[in-house]
Amino acid sequence: MKTKILRILENANGYVSGEELSRELGVSRTAIWKNINSLRDDGCVISSVTNRGYRLENIPDFLDKDIISRKLGTSVIGKKIEVLKTVDSTNDEVKRRASKGEPSGLVVAAEEQTRGKGRLGKLWDGQKGGLYFTALIRPELPPSDISSITLAAGYGVCLAIREYTGLDARIKWPNDIIIGNKKVVGMLTEIAAQADMLEYAAIGIGINVNNDCFPDEIKNKATSLCTELGRKIDRNDFFRCVINRLDKVISSFIISMSIDDITSFTKLCATIGKRVSVQRADKPIEGTAREINRSGELIIVDDSGNEYVINSGEVTVQGIY
Ligand code: BTN
Numbered sequence: 302m303k304t305k306i307l308r309i310l311e312n313a314n315g316y317v318s319g320e321e322l323s324r325e326l327g328v329s330r331t332a333i334w335k336n337i338n339s340l341r342d343d344g345c346v347i348s349s350v351t352n353r354g355y356r357l358e359n360i361p362d363f364l365d366k367d368i369i370s371r372k373l374g375t376s377v378i379g380k381k382i383e384v385l386k387t388v389d390s391t392n393d394e395v396k397r398r399a400s401k402g403e404p405s406g407l408v409v410a411a412e413e414q415t416r417g418k419g420r421l422g423k424l425w426d427g428q429k430g431g432l433y434f435t436a437l438i439r440p441e442l443p444p445s446d447i448s449s450i451t452l453a454a455g456y457g458v459c460l461a462i463r464e465y466t467g468l469d470a471r472i473k474w475p476n477d478i479i480i481g482n483k484k485v486v487g488m489l490t491e492i493a494a495q496a497d498m499l500e501y502a503a504i505g506i507g508i509n510v511n512n513d514c515f516p517d518e519i520k521n522k523a524t525s526l527c528t529e530l531g532r533k534i535d536r537n538d539f540f541r542c543v544i545n546r547l548d549k550v551i552s553s554f555i556i557s558m559s560i561d562d563i564t565s566f567t568k569l570c571a572t573i574g575k576r577v578s579v580q581r582a583d584k585p586i587e588g589t590a591r592e593i594n595r596s597g598e599l600i601i602v603d604d605s606g607n608e609y610v611i612n613s614g615e616v617t618v619q620g621i622y
Pocket of ligand 1: 389392414416419420421423425434435477487488506508
C-alpha cells in the first residue's frame with residue numbers, strides 16, 4: 302500500500318487529495334492517512350494542506366536495511382541484508398563472508414566502494430546515488446553453468462527497471478543493461494568452485510540510479526535512471542523490487558533454463574540482430590548476432606555464413622557505447 306501511495310505521489314504534479322487516493326486504491330481515508338504517516342516515519346517529507354491533500358516534497362536517499370527488508374518475501378536472495386557506509390568492494394566483502402561459511406541469500410550493499418571492481422580487471426567508479434550490491438548464492442551447479450546465473454541476473458535486473466520505472470531497459474548480452482545506447486547497469490559475477498561443483502557465486506551489481514553526473518571518460522556512454530526519468534527515485538523501494546525479481550528469476554533459471562526463459566531473455570536483448578565484433582586472441586570475429594542458444598550462448602554469423610558460438614568475452618555492438 303505504501304509503495305502504491307508513494308508511486309502516485311511521485312508521479313503527481315502537485316497535491317493529491319486523500320479522497321482521490323482512497324478511491325484509486327480502494328481503501329479508507331483512514332488507511333491512507335496511516336500509510337502516509339508510516340511513509341513519513343521512513344523519512345519521506347510529505348506536506349498536507351486542508352482541502353488539497355498530500356504532496357511529496359522529498360524522499361530519503363539513504364539505504365536502510367529495515368525499509369528494504371519489510372515485506373520482501375523472497376525465498377533465497379535477501380534472506381539477510383546488510384548496508385555498509387563504505388567498503389572496498391561489495392564483491393570482496395561477500396567473498397570474505399562466503400569463505401567463512403555464510404549461507405546463500407546474503408546481500409551486501411554499500412553507499413560507497415573504495416575499490417569497486419569492474420570486468421576485465423578494471424575499476425568501477427560508482428558515483429554517489431547509485432546502487433551497489435552483491436548477492437551470495439550457493440547453487441548446486443557445475444562451474445560451467447555460471448552463464449545461467451549471469452543471464453538470470455541481467456534479466457532479473459532488467460525486468461525490475463522496466464517494472465519500477467517504465468523505462469525501455471534492454472540487455473546487452475550477456476548482462477550489461479542499457480537504456481537507449483547508454484549503459485545503466487554493470488555486473489560482475491565471481492565464483493569459487495571445486496572441480497565439478499560451485500561453492501558459491503557472488504553476483505555483483507552496480508546500477509546508476511540517482512547519480513546524474515559521470516566522469517569525463519564515461520559521460521557519453523553512461524546514463525542513470527534519474528537522468529532518463531527526469532526525477533529521483535526511492536532507492537530503498539526500487540532495491541526491494543530488484544531483489545524480488547532477482548530471487549524469482551535466478552531460482553527459475555537455475556532449476557533449468559527453459560526455452561521460454563531464453564525466449565523472454567531474447568525479447569529484451571538489444572544485441573540480437575545487430576552487427577557485432579568480438580576480440581579473439583587469434584583473429585577478431587565480425588558479423589551479426591543471430592540468437593541465443595539453449596545454453597545462453599550468443600550465436601554470431603559472419604558475412605560468409607560461418608557460425609560462431611560465443612560464451613564469454615567482450616562483445617562490441619555497433620551503435621551501443
Ligand atoms: C562492469 O560493467 O565492468 C561490471 C561492474 C560491476 C560493478 C559492481 S558494483 C557492486 C559490485 N561490487 C564490485 O566491486 N563490483 C560490482
